[in-house]
Amino acid sequence: MALNMKQQQAGLSRKAARSVSSRAPVVVRAVAAPVAPAAEAEAKKAYGVFRLSYDTQNEDASLTRSWKKTVKVAVTGASGNIANHLLFMLASGEVYGKDQPIALQLLGSERSKEALEGVAMELEDSLYPLLREVSIGTDPYEVFGDADWALMIGAKPRGPGMERADLLQQNGEIFQVQGRALNESASRNCKVLVVGNPCNTNALIAMENAPNIPRKNFHALTRLDENRAKCQLALKSGKFYTSVSRMAIWGNHSTTQVPDFVNARIGGLPAPDVIRDMKWFREEFTPKVALRGGALIKKWGRSSAASTAVSVADAIRALVVPTAPGDCFSTGVISDGNPYGVREGLIFSFPCRSKGDGDYEICDNFIVDEWLRAKIRASEDELQKEKECVSHLIGMMGGSCALRGAEDTTVPGEN
Numbered sequence: 572m573a574l575n576m577k578q579q580q581a582g583l584s585r586k587a588a589r590s591v592s593s594r595a596p597v598v599v600r601a602v603a604a605p606v607a608p609a610a611e612a613e614a615k616k617a618y619g620v621f622r623l624s625y626d627t628q629n630e631d632a633s634l635t636r637s638w639k640k641t642v643k644v645a646v647t648g649a650s651g652n653i654a655n656h657l658l659f660m661l662a663s664g665e666v667y668g669k670d671q672p673i674a675l676q677l678l679g680s681e682r683s684k685e686a687l688e689g690v691a692m693e694l695e696d697s698l699y700p701l702l703r704e705v706s707i708g709t710d711p712y713e714v715f716g717d718a719d720w721a722l723m724i725g726a727k728p729r730g731p732g733m734e735r736a737d738l739l740q741q742n743g744e745i746f747q748v749q750g751r752a753l754n755e756s757a758s759r760n761c762k763v764l765v766v767g768n769p770c771n772t773n774a775l776i777a778m779e780n781a782p783n784i785p786r787k788n789f790h791a792l793t794r795l796d797e798n799r800a801k802c803q804l805a806l807k808s809g810k811f812y813t814s815v816s817r818m819a820i821w822g823n824h825s826t827t828q829v830p831d832f833v834n835a836r837i838g839g840l841p842a843p844d845v846i847r848d849m850k851w852f853r854e855e856f857t858p859k860v861a862l863r864g865g866a867l868i869k870k871w872g873r874s875s876a877a878s879t880a881v882s883v884a885d886a887i888r889a890l891v892v893p894t895a896p897g898d899c900f901s902t903g904v905i906s907d908g909n910p911y912g913v914r915e916g917l918i919f920s921f922p923c924r925s926k927g928d929g930d931y932e933i934c935d936n937f938i939v940d941e942w943l944r945a946k947i948r949a950s951e952d953e954l955q956k957e958k959e960c961v962s963h964l965i966g967m968m969g970g971s972c973a974l975r976g977a978e979d980t981t982v983p984g985e986n
């Protein structure tokens with residue numbers, strides 16, 4: 572856990588800082604004192620903003636009595652565009668629940684240190700009652716300490732002329748380091764959601780470098796694609812989007828993704844029975860969803876941030892709130908043992924459902940027709956190639972990278 576800045580200034584040790592936080596009720600207000608050399612070194616590694624414990628004697632007991640144990644959520648890329656929306660949703664209680672206190676542990680890069688402090692100041696000034704602690708740092712081993720959730724948003728954007736294979740390599744190295752840090756520092760049942768692109772393969776790298784954490788706990792964000800698909804079905808059918816269910820995204824978060832209109836329902840009916848236009852489904856709906864990110868960048872000049880944050884919130888809620896009977900949600904998870912014959916050892920987006928306990932299962936009752944099967948196979952092949960490009964980062968020998976010079980299936984600008 573990164574130390575509170577005021578505690579560091581006061582020269583408190585990490586252990587002492589922990590004991591301060593556990594001695595409720597107390598509001599930490601340490602006084603500046605000479606900094607010891609050890610603390611000085613510590614200050615270079617991590618710096619933080621605040622840690623508040625409620626003074627339960629002065630609080631409205633009817634509000635706080637039923638509150639749960641604080642959930643610790645680590646967020647990487649915390650001063651970036653997506654996080655700038657997401658952090659405030661997390662702190663407000665709209666994601667984990669209005670009775671769920673939260674500690675935010677924010678990871679930035681060396682370059683974004685100052686901005687990260689600014690983010691923490693804004694959180695501080697927002698006076699969210701559920702936000703118990705904010706700590707910030709640049710060392711993933713510190714920041715992931717005891718995290719129950721790790722939301723991995725931070726990744727390098729693609730530079731001019733950079734190939735997809737180079738991006739896989741550069742961001743892959745980040746996720747190798749961060750996977751190792753999760754393995755050592757995070758809670759043993761930490762749930763990990765990778766947003767930074769290429770998110771499926773980055774999630775694979777983090778997972779393979781974190782053998783102490785169940786493989787099942789690693790997710791790649793495809794919920795944004797699901798939300799985009801739901802929106803298109805709602806617009807075309809003229810029905811409200813809440814009537815769209817069983818909207819699965821299969822495969823990779825790239826243009827090979829497969830938005831599944833075959834199994835989708837509108838108002839409880841199969842989508843193709845409501846929108847009787849197969850040409851539209853295949854030739855307009857499918858590419859529109861897959862290329863939505865690029866279309867948005869053309870308008871906005873940058874990749875989607877607010878809607879991505881909303882979809883991260885949806886993806887978390889999908890795991891902590893039971894799935895409605897018969898419905899599903901999409902998330903990229905380990906393909907081991909899947910009921911659809913997708914090659915094992917890939918992080919692949921499937922229709923899933925959850926009891927709301929943080930765990931999930933892959934739905935086993937989706938119809939895969941020939942058209943879907945061919946599309947799914949193409950996305951699977953792409954993920955296998957990506958895996959081979961990063962084999963050296965996941966402890967595999969002898970992979971060669973067939974993606975060099977290949978067609979670019981990344982959503983333009985999202986990397």
Ligand SMILES: NC(=O)c1ccc[n+]([C@@H]2O[C@H](COP(=O)([O-])OP(=O)(O)OC[C@H]3O[C@@H](n4cnc5c(N)ncnc54)[C@H](O)[C@@H]3O)[C@@H](O)[C@H]2O)c1
Pocket residue numbers: 647648649650651652653654678679680682683724725726727728745765766767768769770792793795796824874875876879984985986
């Ligand atoms: N999966 C999806 O659906 C989806 C959708 C949109 C964007 N994305 C991806 O999310 C990522 C972040 O997007 P953004 O708009 O917030 O980007 P951004 O550039 O605004 O923010 C990224 C942040 O990550 C930080 N960072 C870079 N390397 C880091 C490291 N090693 N450790 C910690 N932080 C690091 C940067 O300093 C920056 O603050 C990108 O990779 C983008 O392609 C994914």
